[in-house]
Each structure stands twice: as C-alpha cells, then as structure tokens.
Amino acid sequence: MRKKGAQRERILHLLEEEGGVTEDAVRRISAETGVPEADIWGTGLFYTLISKPGKRVRVCDGLSCRIKGADELFERLAEQGKECERVSCLGQCDRAPATLDENLEQVCYGGVERGVMPDDPSLPMNLGGPRVDSYASLEKAKEIGSDAVIAEIEAAGLQGRGGAAFPAHIKWKGVRGQAETERYVICNADEAEPGTFKDREIILRQPHLLLEGLAIAAHAVGAKNVAIYIRGEFTSERRMIEKAIEEAGDKISDLDWKIYNGHGAYICGEETALIESMEGKRGMPRLKPPYPTEYGFRGKPTLMHNVETAACVPAIVERGGEWFKGLGRSEPGTKLYCVSGHVNRPGVYELPLGVTLDELVEVAGGYDGTPVAFSPGGPSSGFLPISARDVPLDFKSLANAGSMLGSAGLVVLNDTVDMVMATKWQLDFFERESCGQCAPCRIGTRYLRRQVDSFLADGDPDSLEFAGDVGWEMEEGSICGLGMVAAKPLESAMKHFPEVFEERSSE
Amino acid sequence: MSSNRFDIEINGKACSAEKGETVFEVAAREGINIPTLCHDTRLEPAGACRVCLVEVEGQRRLEPGCAWKVSEGMKITTESDRIERHRKVLYGLYLADHELDSEGLPVETGNGNQLRELAMKTEPLALHPVEAPRAGRPADENPYIRFEPDLCILCARCTRYCDEVEAVNAITLANRGSQTTIATAGMRGLLDTTCELCGGCIDTCPTGALVEKKSPDPLPADARKVRTTCNFCGVGCQLDLHVVGTNGTSRVAKVTSPPPGETVNDGNLCIKGRFAYDFIHHEDRITEPLIRGEDGELHPATWEEAIAAAAEGLGKVKEKYGADALGFVSSSRCTGEENYLMQKISRAVYGTNNIHQCSAT
Numbered sequence: 001m002r003k004k005g006a007q008r009e010r011i012l013h014l015l016e017e018e019g020g021v022t023e024d025a026v027r028r029i030s031a032e033t034g035v036p037e038a039d040i041w042g043t044g045l046f047y048t049l050i051s052k053p054g055k056r057v058r059v060c061d062g063l064s065c066r067i068k069g070a071d072e073l074f075e076r077l078a079e080q081g082k083e084c085e086r087v088s089c090l091g092q093c094d095r096a097p098a099t100l101d102e103n104l105e106q107v108c109y110g111g112v113e114r115g116v117m118p119d120d121p122s123l124p125m126n127l128g129g130p131r132v133d134s135y136a137s138l139e140k141a142k143e144i145g146s147d148a149v150i151a152e153i154e155a156a157g158l159q160g161r162g163g164a165a166f167p168a169h170i171k172w173k174g175v176r177g178q179a180e181t182e183r184y185v186i187c188n189a190d191e192a193e194p195g196t197f198k199d200r201e202i203i204l205r206q207p208h209l210l211l212e213g214l215a216i217a218a219h220a221v222g223a224k225n226v227a228i229y230i231r232g233e234f235t236s237e238r239r240m241i242e243k244a245i246e247e248a249g250d251k252i253s254d255l256d257w258k259i260y261n262g263h264g265a266y267i268c269g270e271e272t273a274l275i276e277s278m279e280g281k282r283g284m285p286r287l288k289p290p291y292p293t294e295y296g297f298r299g300k301p302t303l304m305h306n307v308e309t310a311a312c313v314p315a316i317v318e319r320g321g322e323w324f325k326g327l328g329r330s331e332p333g334t335k336l337y338c339v340s341g342h343v344n345r346p347g348v349y350e351l352p353l354g355v356t357l358d359e360l361v362e363v364a365g366g367y368d369g370t371p372v373a374f375s376p377g378g379p380s381s382g383f384l385p386i387s388a389r390d391v392p393l394d395f396k397s398l399a400n401a402g403s404m405l406g407s408a409g410l411v412v413l414n415d416t417v418d419m420v421m422a423t424k425w426q427l428d429f430f431e432r433e434s435c436g437q438c439a440p441c442r443i444g445t446r447y448l449r450r451q452v453d454s455f456l457a458d459g460d461p462d463s464l465e466f467a468g469d470v471g472w473e474m475e476e477g478s479i480c481g482l483g484m485v486a487a488k489p490l491e492s493a494m495k496h497f498p499e500v501f502e503e504r505s506s507e
Numbered sequence: 508m509s510s511n512r513f514d515i516e517i518n519g520k521a522c523s524a525e526k527g528e529t530v531f532e533v534a535a536r537e538g539i540n541i542p543t544l545c546h547d548t549r550l551e552p553a554g555a556c557r558v559c560l561v562e563v564e565g566q567r568r569l570e571p572g573c574a575w576k577v578s579e580g581m582k583i584t585t586e587s588d589r590i591e592r593h594r595k596v597l598y599g600l601y602l603a604d605h606e607l608d609s610e611g612l613p614v615e616t617g618n619g620n621q622l623r624e625l626a627m628k629t630e631p632l633a634l635h636p637v638e639a640p641r642a643g644r645p646a647d648e649n650p651y652i653r654f655e656p657d658l659c660i661l662c663a664r665c666t667r668y669c670d671e672v673e674a675v676n677a678i679t680l681a682n683r684g685s686q687t688t689i690a691t692a693g694m695r696g697l698l699d700t701t702c703e704l705c706g707g708c709i710d711t712c713p714t715g716a717l718v719e720k721k722s723p724d725p726l727p728a729d730a731r732k733v734r735t736t737c738n739f740c741g742v743g744c745q746l747d748l749h750v751v752g753t754n755g756t757s758r759v760a761k762v763t764s765p766p767p768g769e770t771v772n773d774g775n776l777c778i779k780g781r782f783a784y785d786f787i788h789h790e791d792r793i794t795e796p797l798i799r800g801e802d803g804e805l806h807p808a809t810w811e812e813a814i815a816a817a818a819e820g821l822g823k824v825k826e827k828y829g830a831d832a833l834g835f836v837s838s839s840r841c842t843g844e845e846n847y848l849m850q851k852i853s854r855a856v857y858g859t860n861n862i863h864q865c866s867a868t
Contacts, residue, residue, distance in 0.1 A: 023693040030692075036701065037692035042666075042679030045690070051682075265683070282680060287554045287574050436661060436680075436687030437555050443600040446637045446685040454635075466599075466634055473596035476569055476589075477557045 007033040008280040012263055015044045016232075020053030035280075046282040046435075048087065049232045049264030055102035057082045058233075062089030062194040063375065063411050064340040066425055068096035073109055088266055088429055089194035090233055093340035093411070094347050104235045115339075115347020115364055116201065123350050124315035124324060124334055125209060125308075127201050133208035133244075135251040137314035141216045146176065149220045153313070155321025157332030162188055162269070162306030163377060163406035164481075165395040171303055174293035175221040178301040183223040186278075186297060186304040187214050189230040189237070190262045190269040193378035194429060195409030198336035199307035201348045203230075203237040206311060207244035213310035215252045216317055221303050226255050229274050231262040266433035270480050271304045273435065284437040285480035306407075308336055330354030331394040341411040342368040354392040361412065369414030373497070377406025379426035380485040382492030383419070403492065404485075419493050419500045424452045426489035434482060441483025444474040448490055459504045464494070513579035518586060530561060530572040530583055541585050542594075542625055544713045545662035546573040549672050549767050549774060556662045557597055558625065561585045569593060591629070598625055599632030604639050605714070606657040614658070616715025617723045617761070622660065623714075639685040647696035651704050651720055651782050654689060659716035661687050665708035672775065677702035689716075706781040710764060710774065721782070722761040727751055730760065739779040740866075741842040745770035746780060759784050821857065830858040839866035 011029055018025035021044035030037040045051045059065075059074040077099070078084050092098030095110040119129040126132075141149045154169035175183055187210065191199040202210055214226050230238050238259060245257050260278050262268055268277045272286035275297050296302020312333060316324045325332040329352040337360050340346040344365030351360060357374060361367055371386045376393060381403045384391070391401050398405045413422060427449040436442045447470055455463040471487030478484050494501060511526040517539055524533045529552065534541050545556035554571035561572045564582035569590070572583075584590070601613075601622055608614045611633070613623040643656035666678050666689060677700040681690035691700045709717040730751045737744040749761040762784050767774030786792055796813035797805040808816070824832055835857075837849040846864055853862040 026692055036676035038676050038679040038690070038700065039670075041692040042681040042690060045681040046683050048683075287552075287571065431684060434684040436682070436684045438557050439555075439600055439604075439660065440557055440597060442661065442685055442687065443604045443637055443639070446639060447600065447603060447634060450637060451635065463635075466596075466632055469592075469596045469632055470600065470634070473593060473600065476593055477560060477597055479554065479557075 011280045020050045047263035057084045058087040058100040060090040060098040061086045064093035065097040070097035073097045091197045115345040127205045137317040146220045152321040156316045156324040161308035175301045175303045184297045184302045185218040185223045185226045187228040192266040193407045195378045195411045196407040209311045213313035229260045267435045284435045328353040330392040339410045342414040354394040357389040373413045375411045378409045382488035385496040419497045423493040430486035438479045440474045440477040461505045515581040517583045524577040530575045541572045594629045599634045603634040618715040618718045620715045621713040641688045649697040664711040668711045704778040737780040744772035834861035836863045
C-alpha cells in the first residue's frame with residue numbers, strides 16, 4: 001500500500017538522531033510519530049548507516065580501493081584497536097584507499113593529488129575554475145520563459161548523467177504537462193556507483209551551478225519544492241550544499257529547498273527507491289509505470305535529475321542548446337569522467353562526450369603499469385578488455401560493445417590484478433547492495449558470488465556451469481536496473497578473459 | 508463509457524477487458540492460468556515474486572501480469588520459450604533458497620506449498636543452495652503462529668496483509684538483500700507486539716513458511732472440509748472445518764476461511780474463529796440441557812423441560828419482587844435477531860427495561 005504521511009517521512013531522520021536502530025529508539029519514535037514499531041524497525045534495518053548503532057571506522061570495499069591496499073589498511077586499523085567495518089564504495093576512488101572516521105568524516109590515507117581539468121571558461125561545468133555564483137542563467141530563464149528553456153534543453157540533447165542517458169527534456173515536458181499542480185524537483189545526489197565521484201566534485205567545487213540548474217528546472221516545470229537527496233556518507237558535501245543555499249539567499253529563496261540524507265543504501269540511487277526512502281520507507285524500487293514524472297514523491301509529478309545533469313543546465317541556458325550539443329564528439333555535450341585505479345592522476349575530467357580511454361588516461365597522467373582491462377561505468381558496466389580502448393566513451397557506443405557508460409566511473413586495471421578476484425569483489429558489492437525485494441536479484445547475486453568463491457577455492461569450472469542462465473534471468477526478471485546488471489562483472493569477465501578462468505581450472 | 512471496454516489479445520485469443528484491470532485479472536476470467544506466488548486479490552499487486560512475468564508486445568522486458576494494466580489492443584503472451592526458460596531458472600533460484608525434501612522438491616507443509624506445485628510442473632534448474640542468512644524467531648512463544656525462515660520466499664504477502672487488510676502492522680520486512688527476513692520490532696515474540704493472532708498471515712503464505720503450531724503437518728488424505736458458520740459472534744463468518752477420521756472418531760484438526768471473494772469474511776478470520784476450536788472436542792463441553800435438582804446436582808433434561816424450568820423460576824422472582832428485580836443479559840455470540848428477541852422477552856414478556864448485551868459496554 002502506498003502510504004503517505006508527514007510523520008512517516010520523519011522516521012529515518014529520527015533514527016539517525018537516536019544513533020541507530022534499537023528497541024528503545026524505535027519505541028520512542030513510534031510514540032512520537034504514530035508509525036507502527038515494526039515499520040520503523042524494518043525500515044531502519046534496511047540502511048547500513050543506521051541498522052547497527054554505535055560508531056566505527058568505515059573502510060571502502062570498492063575496486064579502486066581494493067587494488068590500492070584497502071585490505072591491508074583495514075587490518076592495520078583493526079590492529080590499532082579501532083572498530084572497523086568494510087563498506088561499499090565511498091566515492092573517494094581518487095584518494096584510494098578511502099575511509100570514513102567514526103563521525104563519517106573523510107580520512108585520506110591515499111595522499112594522491114586530486115585530478116581535475118585546469119580552469120577553462122569554455123567548459124560548461126569548469127570544475128577547475130573560479131566558483132560561478134551569479135545566477136545570471138536563472139534570471140535569463142525567468143525572462144525567456146519555460147517553453148524557451150525547455151526548447152534549449154531539447155536542442156542541447158542533454159541526456160541524464162546518472163547513467164540511464166534518458167533525454168532530459170522529455171522528463172521536463174512530462175512533469176510540466178501534468179494536471180496536478182503540486183510538483184517536485186529532486187536532485188539525486190546519492191552518488192554510490194563504485195568508481196564514481198563526479199557529483200562529489202561538482203558539489204564541492206561548483207555548488208551554485210547545481211542549485212542554479214535545479215532552480216531553472218523547478219521554474220520550467222512549475223515546481224515550488226526542490227529536494228536534494230544526498231548520500232549519508234557525504235558529510236562535507238552536505239555542509240557545502242547548506243552553505244551554498246545560504247549564500248544564494250534571495251536569488252533562490254522563492255523556492256522551498258530541503259536536503260534529505262541517505263542512510264547507507266546504494267539502491268536508493270534508483271529513482272523510485274530514492275523516493276521511497278524520502279517517504280520514510282525501505283528503499284525498494286517501485287514497479288514502473290507509473291513513472292515519477294506522473295507519480296513520484298508523495299504521489300505527485302516529480303522531476304528527478306542527477307547532480308551533473310542539473311549542473312549542465314545553467315551553461316545551456318546561458319550559451320544555448322546548440323552550443324552545448326556541439327561540445328560533444330559522438331554525443332552531445334561535455335561529460336565528467338571519473339577515472340581511478342591504475343592511472344597516474346586519478347580524478348574527474350570534463351571532456352567531450354565520446355573521447356576514448358587513451359585520451360582520458362592521457363589527461364589523467366597516463367597508465368600506471370600495463371593496462372589489461374577497464375570498467376567504464378562501475379561494476380554495473382562489467383569489464384572491457386584494454387583492446388576496447390578505442391571505443392568512444394559514450395552511451396551508445398559502449399552499449400553496442402555490451403557494456404555501458406553509466407555514471408562514467410572508469411576504473412583501469414593493470415596486469416597485477418587477478419581478474420577472477422576483481423570479479424568476485426564486484427559481485428560482493430551487488431550481493432551486499434541488493435534490496436532483496438525480487439528473487440532474481442536477491443538470490444541471483446548471492447548465488448553468483450558463492451559460485452565464484454567456490455571456483456576461486458578449487459578451480460572447478462562446474463561451479464560456473466549455470467552462471468549464464470542465472471545472469472540471463474537476473475536481466476530478464478529483476479524489477480530494477482540493479483538486478484539487471486548485477487551479473488555483468490562475471491558475464492563480461494568470462495567473455496573477455498576466458499584464458500584467466502581456464503588457467504585457474506587447469507592449476 | 509464504451510472507451511472503457513475494449514479487447515486485448517492473450518495468446519492470440521481476443522479477450523474483453525475493462526480499463527483499470529490487470530493482465531492477471533483478465534486472464535483469470537478467461538480461464539488462462541498465469542502462475543504467481545506473491546499475489547493475493549485482497550492486496551495491492553507487488554510484482555515481487557516475478558513468477559507471473561509475461562510478454563507484452565512492444566515491451567523490451569518481461570512484465571508482471573499481476574500489476575500490468577491493460578490497454579486497448581494490447582497483445583500478451585503467457586507461454587513461450589522465453590517464458591519457459593525464465594520459469595526454469597527462476598524456480599531454480601527459489602529452490603536454491605528453500606528447504607527441500609529427499610526428492611529435491613520444496614517440502615510439503617500443513618499449510619501447503621505452492622512452490623512445490625510449480626516445481627513439479629516445470630523442471631527447475633538444479634542450482635547449488637545459497638544458504639541465505641535469514642533470521643527467524645525460534646523463541647517466539649505465541650501459541651498459534653510459527654515462522655520457518657527456510658521456507659520463506661520473501662513475497663511479503665504476510666507483511667502486506669498485516670498492513671493493508673488488518674492494519675495491525677505487527678510484522679515487517681527487515682534487513683536487506685539475502686538477509687531480508689520477516690521480523691517483528693526487536694524480533695520479539697508475537698505476544699509482545701500489536702499482533703492480534705488472527706492468523707491471516709498463515710492464510711496468505713504461499714509456501715508454508717507460516718504454519719499453525721497446532722497443525723504444522725499435512726493432514727491425512729481423507730481429511731474433508733465442512734463449511735459452517737462461526738458462532739463466536741454475530742458477523743456470520745464462514746468457516747471450513749478440516750475434519751479427519753471417520754464417524755464416531757472424527758475430529759476437527761484445523762479451521763480455515765473459504766477463499767477470498769466467496770463469503771462475507773472475504774478470506775479473513777479472527778483469532779477465535781481460526782484457532783479457538785478446541786472446545787469442540789473438550790471433555791467438559793456441555794452437549795445437552797441440564798437442570799439442577801433438589802439434590803443440588805445437575806441432571807440431563809430436554810429443551811422443553813429446561814425452558815419451562817427457567818420460565819417458572821423467572822416468573823416466581825417477578826411475582827415476589829416485581830419485574831424490575833429481573834435483568835437480562837444477552838451474549839455477544841448472539842446474532843442481531845437473537846438480541847432483538849432477548850429484549851422482547853425482557854420488555855414484553857416480563858415487563859422490565861433491564862436488558863443488556865455484553866459487548867455493549
């Protein structure tokens with residue numbers, strides 16, 4: 001049942017204030033809100049940041065951190081007597097191995113220089129440049145009106161930067177055309193695809209571009225409320241957004257701004273799971289249709305965009321859709337590429353959409369060692385062999401190559417990495433982050449991880465006999481995108497690196 | 508109005524449908540079987556078990572028949588090689604996460620097991636067990652309801668039933684991924700929650716993960732159902748008594764509701780109707796009228812004798828102390844008609860307004 005209610009929306013925040021799920025906390029919150037105890041208990045236990053009370057150090061489990069010594073770091077910290085926990089990617093891949101201290105503040109053990117493009121005013125987001133906070137594009141958008149703004153977005157060919165590449169203007173028109181006038185704009189800042197840390201850099205370096213883009217969108221679709229859902233591990237990023245809203249003051253105060261914390265669940269990056277989470281529920285994706293443009297937050301029309309998508313909007317309004325489109329090579333616009341792993345200067349680089357891996361890595365200081373594989377868009381994109389280095393890094397070309405650009409969190413692996421082990425790490429991630437709602441994903445992610453574990457233990461190829469069938473079913477039968485792609489790491493590794501699996505079998 | 512009725516095609520057959528209906532509903536009316544585990548007509552479709560996936564022309568992915576709304580001219584396929592493969596692998600995954608018997612089939616339980624039936628129709632892929640770390644509540648001391656985590660498929664029918672139908676919210680999905688389980692707040696026993704022990708969760712459970720503690724095992728093959736009306740209150744819920752044994756030794760071994768949609772209680776029962784049937788065979792149960800004699804003991808009598816004795820006694824009180832010395836209390840187990848007759852006896856026969864019904868306080 002789609003339950004709504006202002007009280008229900010408060011429970012995750014209250015659990016966070018209580019320091020996590022305990023019987024006493026649940027009883028108090030139930031008394032205060034009238035939400036049944038069981039619902040609070042079950043909802044709280046969905047989210048890793050609040051499911052276990054108490055404070056501890058969190059060590060990243062992402063691929064980039066694993067290959068940069070996260071396992072050793074974990075042991076070292078544990079030996080120092082610190083209570084430690086392995087967690088899914090913290091979005092700090094350029095500073096691998098990444099950790100959060102007991103108060104969710106980032107602690108850097110990697111000591112790597114943070115790579116970013118040098119100042120170039122011709123770039124739409126120009127993360128290396130001075131902070132842009134004039135809100136001139138917002139003024140212009142108000143002058144030219146909604147139709148003209150949406151026409152520019154359409155001309156720009158702006159595709160959703162969260163990973164799905166859905167044309168932005170279709171969503172804008174969809175929300176604007178609804179009969180219901182209570183509408184919402186939501187910014188998806190739940191950046192959690194392993195290998196991805198571009199939204200983090202936008203928030204830290206150009207927070208006003210984000211706010212301005214969201215404000216333009218809100219005015220264009222007729223929404224009064226803007227919500228930013230930011231992953232709970234992004235503590236300093238949240239502070240930056242709060243500060244930016246304060247700094248912007250009157251320029252955006254005609255809208256109602258609200259920040260929602262994530263509580264430790266990768267799946268909440270899926271738009272309907274994110275909405276469920278905002279409504280104080282377990283972050284389990286909804287069946288679609290209806291889509292959020294029609295039935296979103298609180299059942300109202302909702303426009304949801306990734307941070308980067310929104311941050312592209314001011315430049316498009318200022319300089320025109322055609323200009324933005326022309327910046328791309330094989331697809332429209334520039335793109336923030338995150339690159340980490342075996343490259344010399346990991347970071348976020350704004351380049352024309354459709355550059356090749358070699359071009360990207362050149363900007364990032366070159367390869368570290370002899371590259372053998374890369375993952376173009378997090379574990380969801382699987383692995384590609386280095387022979388695919390000439391494939392344009394855009395949505396369509398990578399899809400044709402059996403992979404995907406996704407959130408453009410590229411991880412490069414050199415010949416020191418055991419591809420079977422890397423596969424297992426990626427499968428670990430999906431098993432841990434599956435919401436558990438539908439059987440293909442809940443059981444399939446665990447099945448595949450266990451079979452690869454078994455193969456790693458004894459090299460018996462029979463362990464992987466049915467992996468293809470299970471992967472096929474996960475893609476066909478899962479409710480949401482997580483389950484659909486969760487078999488990709490194994491499927492692609494077996495396809496592109498059969499010799500690695502054969503070697504292990506014959507040992 | 509005509510635009511609300513249109514034809515759709517299921518497996519090439521034209522079927523009349525109405526706007527707002529789901530593929531599952533239209534198919535069911537047409538006698539086309541779409542298997543499902545997580546669907547219950549009393550609940551909002553969840554689309555979670557994925558068993559009912561069908562092909563919808565124009566859709567890239569398989570879609571859940573239980574939730575997919577029909578539209579004019581829609582073409583549905585419920586049987587194809589693709590769907591067959593989907594079922595084989597999906598059932599294989601379910602079996603890898605389920606307690607199996609010596610033949611490798613999902614175990615039979617006192618509450619049936621629909622997964623077993625599906626697995627017998629379509630040979631599932633033989634996958635290694637996944638050994639999901641799903642917590643149960645073994646210390647739960649409630650007398651009626653038992654949860655077997657190894658038989659649970661996480662379809663959430665029980666939690667949705669508890670929420671959407673009963674509005675009791677005693678149970679919930681908890682944890683995430685393969686650790687997901689059916690929990691209570693604090694994993695407490697049901698007696699320490701808002702649970703009313705209606706047992707509706709057992710009724711809706713498709714795989715016997717929830718069973719009656721009093722009747723956990725399958726009944727013998729000769730068990731038969733006897734339809735009756737519950738006499739615990741005046742609502743008139745219909746019960747199916749599951750009777751085992753032959754005449755003379757036959758006993759009620761379990762009580763269930765007729766299926767949803769058939770009777771006034773729509774598949775639901777309360778704690779009394781479902782579980783409080785032990786009195787039927789209790790040795791202290793009074794099965795005939797008794798009159799206390801001069802000797803102070805109770806003696807069997809006919810109904811005529813008993814009613815006459817009661818009338819005489821009440822008449823004597825009225826004669827000696829007046830009508831208002833009498834008071835009449837009827838039972839909440841009486842129907843409205845019986846309560847009406849009771850006040851008629853009170854007012855018209857004996858002439859007092861001292862009439863009460865026990866559930867009126």
